[in-house]
Amino acid sequence: MKLGIIKVALIGNPNAGKSTLFNALTGLRQKTGNFPGVTVEKKSGTFKIAGSGDEDDITASIVDLPGTYSIYPKSRDERVVMDILANPRHPDHPDLIIIVADASNLQRNLLLFTEINDLGIPTVLALNMLDVAASMNMSVNAVQLAMQLNVPVASINARTGEGIDKLKEAVRHAAEKKHSTSFHYFYEPVQSDLAMIEEVKELYHLDNDYVALQYVCQHDNFSFLEQPVRAKLDALIEKYGFDESQFLASETIARYEKLKPIVSRSIKKEGITDQPYWTRKLDSILLHRFWGYFTFAFVLLIVFQAIFAWASYPMDLIDEGTAKSIEWVKNALPEGVLNDLITDGIMAGIGGIIIFIPQIAILFALVAVLEESGYMARVMVIMDKLMRRFGLNGRSVVPLISGVACAVPAIMTTRSISSRYERLLTILVTPLMSCSARLPIYAILIALVVPEYKVLGILNVQGLALLGLYTLGLVGALGSAWLLSLFIPRKEPSYFMLEMPSYKVPRWGHVAFSSYESVKSFVLEAGKVIMAISIILWVLASYGPGDSMDRAEQATIVQVKSGTQEQRDAAVASARLESSYAGQFGRFIEPVIKPLGYDWKIGIALLASFAAREVFVGTMATIYSISGDTEDVPTIKERLVQEKNDVTGGPMFTPAVCYSLLIFYVFAMMCMSTIAVVYRETHGWKWPLIQLVYLMVLAYVSAFATYQLLS
Structure with a gap:
């Protein structure tokens, strides 16, 4: 350990407040990346511990390790914990560990603490959620707990920042102590186990x-x-039985x-110790088999109304500002x-990136x-049984529902799936x-083939067709998952272990920070790829x-000598x-898309819509030399x-072609932002390539079947 610099690992059970404390x-x-050698996301950062008197300041480099209930992993993410702690040569091997424990469920949280403490690394126990424990008529004596465990214990409230300074002082004290007293909570080993342990220590230079x-x-x-080392350990297991x-x-x-007995001496209980009154009352409704x-x-209706209503204004401003x-x-x-490169390529590409920022920010803030608040845990519980039939679990609900707004932030929310x-x-x-993004396409094509009348005087047939397309997408998602x-x-085995937290008022600073981090991650990471593809598409079209x-x-x-200047410009652009x-390329792929009922012009629109699905409308407007506002649906429809179809001489956009296009865009992976x-x-x-291929094959086969059946 260098003077004034220490490496700290943050460990705790899921929902113990570890990320909030980080x-x-x-x-x-802080910054995000990957742990070396694995594709598990790594969050790291720094914080300072101010010295008092003659003490020097300490800079702590901290890594937020995946949440786990035990050092024995049940998923690949959890393996990272012991991969780091058991390997002194790992770049993230800590000088000190902060273990975050939920005070309202102390005995279960302390199981992980005892395991970590026995590894011999200096440890600090951060006692979090004392307010939740208090609402359950429990109080925890941190001093008594520290005396029994023989480690520094700091009482904190990670949500409000209370006790953070005391935690830093505890970190300083533990770091200066430079060792940890191991209690060895496990059972007394037999003589053969002791002999095996000594042989392992000697072989691998462990203490x-x-x-x-x-x-x-x-x-x-x-x-x-390495494999030879693992084989040698297997031999030792067999040797000592x-x-x-x-x-x-x-x-x-x-x-x-x-x-x-340790927990019993440290916790004082008064009256009934159970989940808070309002938690129990709300759960009787929100976990009900019908009312839930x-x-x-x-709630979904409110969330998506908010996304569409709130995001439209800033998105329009960004779109107008970019233009x-x-x-x-x-x-x-x-x-x-x-x-042309700067304006039509680079700036247009940047516009295609930042236009998503309002949706991403609002969606992640609402999530x-x-x-x-604690509600999302209840949603996962009630949906888990349904999702498991298709190979998913309760946590998959949030991304699937979010995908109705935009697949980009929806896919980012899958990080909550362990x-x-x-x-x-x-x-x-x-x-x-x-x-x-599919709405402009749906609106135009539905207007071409679905008559505008009402069923029972209230249900619009075109609206029902639109609902049918959304339902088809959901059925396709669940069927594809299966x-x-x-x-x-x-x-790895499938586990759905979820602690049911009590309901809380959201910490608005954390909500804002979560939204900021999501936007930052999208702009800096996914934005690079979007920019590159935008420039490529510009080159191909220019x-x-x-x-x-x-x-x-x-x-x-x-x-085209006659006609207005607008019509001549549109004709030139089309040519x-x-x-x-x-x-x-459109001409080249025409033989492939012809069985779907499409010609080379539609082929160009299909290519262009890889930038974003809604580009299909503007591309079709340009190809067919449409003057005026390209978003004027009646004009495009007309x-x-x-x-005309060049081969048959009849209408190009027959019901068969329109339904084929609708089905194609329900299933096709036509969005470089998503890729x-x-x-x-x-x-x-x-x-991404596997996803692109399977969705395009699904779209092609479905559109082919639709066209052949209807033509």
Whole structure:
């Protein structure tokens, strides 16, 4: 340990307030990344401990380790904890550990503390949620607890910041002590176990009995051990006849037996100690087998109304501001390739990134409110049984519902799913939920083929068609999850362990910080990929082989001498697009999309809509030389009705073609922002490419079947 600098690990049970304490300690001095060698997200930061008198200031580098109930992992994320603590050569191996314990459920939380403390690393116990314990008529004597455990104990409230200074002082005291007294809570080992422990310590240069036992019990989980080392440990287990299962069971029982009197002497109870009154009353409704689902549906209605209503204003302002900025730069710079690259490529790409910020910020703020209040845990519980039938679990509900607004922030919310298998399944199927970007496409195509009349005088048929498309997306997501679960091997058992927290008033600073972190992560990480693809698409649409685009422009000018300037400009733009690389690509893929009822012009729109699905509308407007506002649905509808099929001479947009396009866009992965965020969340291109292929195949087959059945 360097003078004035220490490495700290933050460990605790899920829902003990560990992440809240991490934010309180580090503030904005934190960063995200991955733990070395694994794709588990790592949150790290720094905080200072001011010295008093002759004491020097201490800078603490802190890492927030995945939440776990025990050092024996049940998921890949939890393996990271012991992979770091049992390996002194790991770059994140701590000089000191802060263990966060929920005071309202002390005995269960202290099980993890006893295991960590026995590893011999200096430890500080942060006693959190004392206010919740008080609401349950319990008070915890931190001094008595510290005396019995022989470690510094700090009483804190991570939500309000109370007691943080005392915690820092406890960290200083433990760091200066430089050692931890191990109590060895587990059962007394027999002579053969002692001999095995000594042999392991000698072989691997260990000085702690409990760490040596972890090498025996968990060597298959330790990524830092080579296969020959694991084989040698297996041989030792066989040599001494060590029974791992019996040891684990006996250890846990022994720890709880020793903890009972410690907890009993440290906690004073008055009256009935149960969940707070209002928690019990609300749970009788929110966990009810009928009213629970009804309440959830009502909350969703409010959430998505808020997302659409609140996000539309800032998104319109961003869209308008981006357009004006592009226009100003275009006029300020000399005409040429550089001008076009900056305005149509780079600035348009930036606009495509920041336009999502309001939705991401609002959605994550609302999700944070539901989580901080304790309600989200109840939603996961009531939905878990339904989700498991499709290979998912209760935590998958939030991303799937959020996908109706936008798949980008929805996929980012999958971080709350502890099982990597179920998180991956959720990420792979979330884009099937019909997002708001599909609405312009749905509106135009439904207007072409669905008559505008009402059933029973109140139900609009076009509205029912729109509802049907959203329902089809949900059915497709659940069906795909079930099908994918048959092919993706489950390498870890499925657990849905969730502590039911009491209801609380959200900490608004934490809500704002959570929203800020989500926006920052999207802009800085996924934004890089979006920018790159935007520039590529601009190049494909702006350039063509040789002078083909110039020749097409000249020929169009000669052909379209009459008409307004707007009509001539639109015709020229359409001709240039047809001759561009994008147009050439449209011609190239025409044989592939022809069985769906599409021609090369629709092919260009399909290519362009990879930037964002809603681009389909503007692209179709340009291709068909539509003048005026491209978002004027009647104008677009009128022009599409007039469009002729080059082969049959009849209407191009028949009911068969329109329904084929609708089905295609329900299932197709036509959004580079989603591809980018999947790349960010899965830490590689493997799963985004698999997702792209399977969704495009699903879209193609479904659209093909629709067209062939209706034509």
